[in-house]
Structure formats: structure tokens, C-alpha cells
Amino acid sequence: MNMDLSIGEASRVDLLAETERLYREVAEELAVATRRVSEGDMGEVAGAMRAMKDLRAAFQMVMEERTRVEKLRKQAGGVVNEYALDLDAARDEIGRRLARLRGAG
DSSP: OOOOOHHHHHHHHHHHHHHHHHHHHHHHHHHHHHHHHHTTOGGGHHHHHHHHHHHHHHHHHHHHHHHHHHHHHHHHTTEETTEEOOHHHHHHHHHHHHHHHHHHO
């Protein structure tokens, strides 16, 4: 069983990378705003609050996208309910049992 999710998965992985890039940018903005506030520039309080909200939203997007990508990877790998189906091992076991039945007569 081979599921080709390369197109959908590639776009999701690109979205994940883009979301992580956004997260880093907002985190840098927050660090700069926090540094300015600690230096006494109270004009940056609004900027820090906005950056914090943006950071929270970006974090939520990253976590949702990682969950989606992980789910797609598990589906492509044949993982069902946290168990992976090893079809090759199952095929080998069926072959062994059929051989025993044939040998037994």
C-alpha cells in the first residue's frame, strides 16, 4: 500500500517553515520592544503587547501545522491508532503458515 501525499505534504511542510520563520521574527520584535521598555521607553509598551499577541498567534499556527504534518506522515507510513502496520512481516508470517499447512498435508 503506497499513498502518494507528496504534493499536499510538501505544501504543508512549506507552510510550517514559513510559520516558524514568522514566529522567529515576532519573537525578535518582542525582544527588542521588551529591551526598550526595560530601558525606560514607555512608548514601546503598545508595541510589546502587539508583538506578544502576534507571537501567541504564530505559536498557535506552528503547533497546529506540526500536528497536521505529523498526522499526514503517520498516515503515509501506515500508522493507525499509534500502531504501524508491518505488511512485509505479515506477508512473511502468512507464507510460513501456508507452508506449514502444505507440509502437514
